[in-house]
Amino acid sequence: MKRDSRLSSVLHALLHMAEHDGPLTSETLAQCMNTNPVVVRRIMGLLRDVGIVRSAKGHTGGWTIAADLKAVTLRQLHEALGEPAVFAIGNRNEVPECLVEQSVNSVLDDAFAEAEALLLQRFQNVTLADLATEFTRRHAKWRAERTNS
Amino acid sequence: MKRDSRLSSVLHALLHMAEHDGPLTSETLAQCMNTNPVVVRRIMGLLRDVGIVRSAKGHTGGWTIAADLKAVTLRQLHEALGEPAVFAIGNRNEVPECLVEQSVNSVLDDAFAEAEALLLQRFQNVTLADLATEFTRRHAKWRAERTNS
DNA sequence: TCGAATCGTAATAATTGAAGTTACATGAAA
DNA sequence: TTTCATGTAACTTCAATTATTACGATTCGA
Numbered sequence: 347m348k349r350d351s352r353l354s355s356v357l358h359a360l361l362h363m364a365e366h367d368g369p370l371t372s373e374t375l376a377q378c379m380n381t382n383p384v385v386v387r388r389i390m391g392l393l394r395d396v397g398i399v400r401s402a403k404g405h406t407g408g409w410t411i412a413a414d415l416k417a418v419t420l421r422q423l424h425e426a427l428g429e430p431a432v433f434a435i436g437n438r439n440e441v442p443e444c445l446v447e448q449s450v451n452s453v454l455d456d457a458f459a460e461a462e463a464l465l466l467q468r469f470q471n472v473t474l475a476d477l478a479t480e481f482t483r484r485h486a487k488w489r490a491e492r493t494n495s
Numbered sequence: 496m497k498r499d500s501r502l503s504s505v506l507h508a509l510l511h512m513a514e515h516d517g518p519l520t521s522e523t524l525a526q527c528m529n530t531n532p533v534v535v536r537r538i539m540g541l542l543r544d545v546g547i548v549r550s551a552k553g554h555t556g557g558w559t560i561a562a563d564l565k566a567v568t569l570r571q572l573h574e575a576l577g578e579p580a581v582f583a584i585g586n587r588n589e590v591p592e593c594l595v596e597q598s599v600n601s602v603l604d605d606a607f608a609e610a611e612a613l614l615l616q617r618f619q620n621v622t623l624a625d626l627a628t629e630f631t632r633r634h635a636k637w638r639a640e641r642t643n644s
Numbered sequence: 645t646c647g648a649a650t651c652g653t654a655a656t657a658a659t660t661g662a663a664g665t666t667a668c669a670t671g672a673a674a
Numbered sequence: 675t676t677t678c679a680t681g682t683a684a685c686t687t688c689a690a691t692t693a694t695t696a697c698g699a700t701t702c703g704a
């Protein structure tokens with residue numbers, strides 16, 4: 347299966363927006379992420395629906411962050427994207443009649459549910475502000491290394 | 496993408512084999528799982544490579560379990576299948592130059608790694624014998640309910 | 645007001661990876 | 675020696691994401 351990279355994509359876009367004054371166009375964001383403006387609009391549209399970003403048409407239009415960076419968690423973004431399936435591994439048949447298969451599903455489902463709960467927990471504990479901080483740290487380190495050499 | 500259901504599939508097959516005396520053919524297992532004998536051979540072949548099952552050709556041939564049910568964990572099976580990717584969600588670009596994207600990847604990777612570790616831990620703690628027990632429990636319950644009504 | 649810039653969105657194609665299928669070779673048992 | 679079974683390569687189908695094309699609807703600025 348092809349992996350869903352939209353969460354990674356929106357985070358990349360949102361951080362660029364956070365580092366930038368004024369709106370960024372779909373075109374600009376698309377170049378930044380090596381993709382197509384329509385893809386950007388599709389994804390950002392979902393975030394607009396839940397109030398995380400705003401869009402404006404026409405000259406000087408584009409996308410801006412509409413929420414406090416400290417208040418937006420990865421979990422909210424995951425939800426805004428429609429809570430896509432987390433796992434690439436799954437049961438062959440979700441509603442089997444066979445008791446053997448039901449037993450297998452039950453045990454696997456438990457394990458996956460636990461892992462997903464942990465992942466979502468982690469997502470809930472990370473905000474856009476945290477990511478911005480992580481970026482600042484890396485940026486400072488990068489500048490220091492550049493200066494030294 | 497389509498989800499990888501091979502783990503679920505082999506477990507289903509192995510439990511049927513555990514409940515049955517003598518070898519089962521790919522054809523029988525395939526019917527049991529609503530699939531094609533070639534698919535069964537492909538998957539079971541990987542388990543044979545690590546000694547979990549044996550195969551025999553010709554009349555009276557087929558697949559048999561070659562290991563102690565208590566000694567085979569879900570984790571071993573996952574490994575035998577080549578440790579397929581666990582998540583359907585991933586980074587857009589695994590080796591980005593952009594520092595922003597690197598920051599995003601780093602944080603996401605941490606979260607995914609933790610969730611995967613938990614999942615594999617769970618897999619390690621479940622044996623085929625455990626699954627057989629779970630089946631026995633469900634089977635007994637099913638019979639009891641059948642008798643009552 | 646006009647026109648260019650920008651989003652909004654539908655429709656469709658490309659891409660990717662799993663699963664399914666066909667075909668045939670190999671080997672073992674009756 | 676015939677039949678039944680695995681072994682495997684090659685190819686097709688299927689499902690899901692992502693990319694692209696096309697065009698409509700707004701908004702700003704000259």
